[in-house]
Amino acid sequence: MTTQAPCAELLLDNQLCFALYSTSLMMTKVYKPLLQELGLTYPQYLTMMVLWEDDGITVGDVSSRLLTDPGSVTPLLKRLEAEGLLKRTRSSVDERVVELFLTDKGLTLRERAKAIPTCILSASEQSMAELSTLKNELIALRDNLQKAI
Template sequence: MSDFDSCDALLLDNQLCFALYSTSLQMTKTYKPLLQSIGLTYPQYLAMLVLWERDGITVGEISTRLLTDPGSLTPLLKRLEADGLLNRTRSSVDERVVELRLTDKGRALQEQARRFPSCILQTSEHTPEQLAALKEELVALRAKLHQAS
């Protein structure tokens, strides 16, 4: 009988899913004071990261990049717009498409966020190489899980 066939396979601490879930919660908690200092929530920060990479994308493109449903992004993007960080405009080519453009305030926020990766690195007590390897493993796992679904 393998370890995965025994009752131990159902212990919470033996679950990869729980290790990922609880680590994700802790990562979000670690980011919280950093993000509060610039007035963003964690989901808003992820959206801003995408826009800092490539300004002028559509809601559909940012949704694909964040692996989420476009409809669930709408309230978040409206809030970023209300905060003066981006503008949402209908495409002149296809009015069903909403384009997102950073404002000067939104672009300026990137400068304040530049310190976050080094803060996370320091808090994790890992080397940059260790975190890069971990990220690669997680991305590979995500890809395999996506293929299987």
């Protein structure tokens, strides 16, 4: 076996993608116990945040906001409905369209979830301004990558 000198371009710790991936893993681990108290998974939490922001939207709207396809969000929505957090109904205008409405239980859960951002801020050990700058830079990166696809 021949050993070659490491190629700096291929060192794991030099990769932006790994920094993003590993940070995402850690972020999800910090969220996990907080969300367990609410009975939600991280993808369910993201979905509920979309609905807390804009109740009565369609499955297509949710999938667009989460940058996913409707087929992958539908099973998640069915689980949230089974938990009594939302109601899925066919549109009276177009029966192909499924609209999503929060139940009283779903609305109540929002109140319990309000403490989560503060917990995440604390765990980050960064200021709100620092995290806001980072978020804006990540959104710009995401948007540029999306254009490249």
